[in-house]
Amino acid sequence: MGIVVSIDGRILPPEEATVNVFDHGFLFGDSVYEVVRTRRGRPVTMEEHLARLEGSARRIYMELPWSRAAIAARVAEANAAGGNAESYFRIIVTRGVGEISLLPDTCRSPCLIVIVKPLPAPPASVARDGLRVLVTGRPRNDRRALDPSAKTGNYLNNLLALVEAHRGGCDDAILLNPAGLLAEATTSNLFLVRGGRVATPALECGILAGITRDLLLREFPARGIAAEEGSYGAEALESADEVFLTSTIRGVAPVTSVDGRPVGDGRPGPVTRRVAALYEEALDRLADAAGAPRSS
Ligand SMILES: Cc1ncc(COP(=O)(O)O)c(C=O)c1O
Numbered sequence: 001m002g003i004v005v006s007i008d009g010r011i012l013p014p015e016e017a018t019v020n021v022f023d024h025g026f027l028f029g030d031s032v033y034e035v036v037r038t039r040r041g042r043p044v045t046m047e048e049h050l051a052r053l054e055g056s057a058r059r060i061y062m063e064l065p066w067s068r069a070a071i072a073a074r075v076a077e078a079n080a081a082g083g084n085a086e087s088y089f090r091i092i093v094t095r096g097v098g099e100i101s102l103l104p105d106t107c108r109s110p111c112l113i114v115i116v117k118p119l120p121a122p123p124a125s126v127a128r129d130g131l132r133v134l135v136t137g138r139p140r141n142d143r144r145a146l147d148p149s150a151k152t153g154n155y156l157n158n159l160l161a162l163v164e165a166h167r168g169g170c171d172d173a174i175l176l177n178p179a180g181l182l183a184e185a186t187t188s189n190l191f192l193v194r195g196g197r198v199a200t201p202a203l204e205c206g207i208l209a210g211i212t213r214d215l216l217l218r219e220f221p222a223r224g225i226a227a228e229e230g231s232y233g234a235e236a237l238e239s240a241d242e243v244f245l246t247s248t249i250r251g252v253a254p255v256t257s258v259d260g261r262p263v264g265d266g267r268p269g270p271v272t273r274r275v276a277a278l279y280e281e282a283l284d285r286l287a288d289a290a291g292a293p294r295s296s
Contacts, residue, residue: 006078006114017115024107025094031153032056033092036075037119037248039283040292041085045248046072048211052151053091059150062104064093066112075114082116088249090115092153122251127276130256130268131171131245133185135234136161140175140183143206148183151208158186172245174237174258177206182232185245188253189213192232193242193271202229212246216275219282225275242269244276252276 005017025031033056034049050068057064064071075089091114098107141148141157157175165173165186174190177183182201184190189210191200198220203209220227237243241264243255252275254268263269288294 002082002084003115003117004078004081005116006074006081006112008111008113009074009077011078011081017113019094019111019113020097022097022100023094023111024096024098024104025092025111025153027100028095028102029152029154029156030060030062030104031092031094032060032062033090033151033153035248036089036091038079038087038089039287040294041087042287042290042292043072043075043079043087043089044283044286044290045211045215046075048214049091049248052209052211053093056150056152057093059147060152062093062095062110065110071112074112075116078114078116082118084116084118086119088117088119094153120249122249122253126250126253127268130254130263132169132257132260133172133174133243133245133255134165134168134170135237135259136164136173136175138164138173138175139178140206142178148206148208149203162186170257174234176234180233181205182234182236183207184210188245188247188250191216191244191246191275192236192240193244193269194236194240196226196271198225198227198271198275199232199236200227200229201232205231210246210248212248212251212279215282216246216252216279219278223274223278225271237263240264242272244272246279252279 003014005012034053036049094111095104096107096110138161161173172185175183183205184207237258243263245253254272256266
């Protein structure tokens with residue numbers, strides 16, 4: 001029960017789960033990954049995550065030797081071994097073991113790792129009080145250098161922004177793209193609410209195509225929520241009535257202060273609360289579709 005790791009199909013306890021130091025994933029951050037969660041014990045949006053994993057691999061010239069079904073089967077095996085009520089999965093594909101050379105040519109085969117651990121419950125304080133964010137001067141990676149739409153093992157851009165946000169007394173950082181337009185937070189997508197309309201930076205702004213973001217954008221029309229994708233300057237944050245972040249692990253998290261100034265009245269707003277509720281409902285529908293029993 002608890003944390004288990006599958007490395008190339010071998011299920012191991014965490015203390016035995018080690019990777020070779022000559023793996024290019026370790027040496028150069030030459031890897032791709034996904035974070036997936038369960039709802040009522042069933043993995044949700046797995047297909048979308050595996051499609052994004054393939055897209056990330058393509059962007060770093062890596063060929064995945066497994067079908068989506070084969071990867072999902074590894075996840076299911078590890079999930080069963082973990083035995084958690086709700087699980088967090090980290091699916092990592094590293095370039096594999098090779099010579100100490102940037103070129104991946106000597107790496108014989110990628111390594112597939114699945115880390116399973118209990119899904120952390122979102123802290124109640126976030127829904128109640130919201131997050132404090134800082135707009136960092138550190139730009140999000142330029143799409144032409146390392147496209148943020150690839151979810152790779154090289155997360156230093158995000159990591160440094162998060163460290164600096166914490167040093168500035170904030171919970172997370174909002175990164176601007178190299179043109180100075182709003183991009184995303186360090187591991188979440190960004191949404192603004194203005195006059196009842198929801199707005200989020202377009203993929204062209206240089207962000208990760210979040211699975212949660214996409215699920216919500218598809219959900220909004222049927223719920224009568226007006227939404228748009230576009231390009232917004234940092235000043236849009238100051239004038240927003242509400243701001244929220246989205247991710248697989250965070251769900252929908254209100255932002256109540258930006259650079260020390262309150263967003264709206266400084267409390268999580270009604271649109272954010274509504275979006276959070278509809279996200280929960282959407283997860284439940286996905287769990288129903290995956291055959292998860294309803295809890296009594
Ligand atoms: C940079 C970045 N943006 C956005 C997200 C949110 O993506 P998702 O909703 O697929 O979890 C993540 C998730 O880890 C991320 O790392």
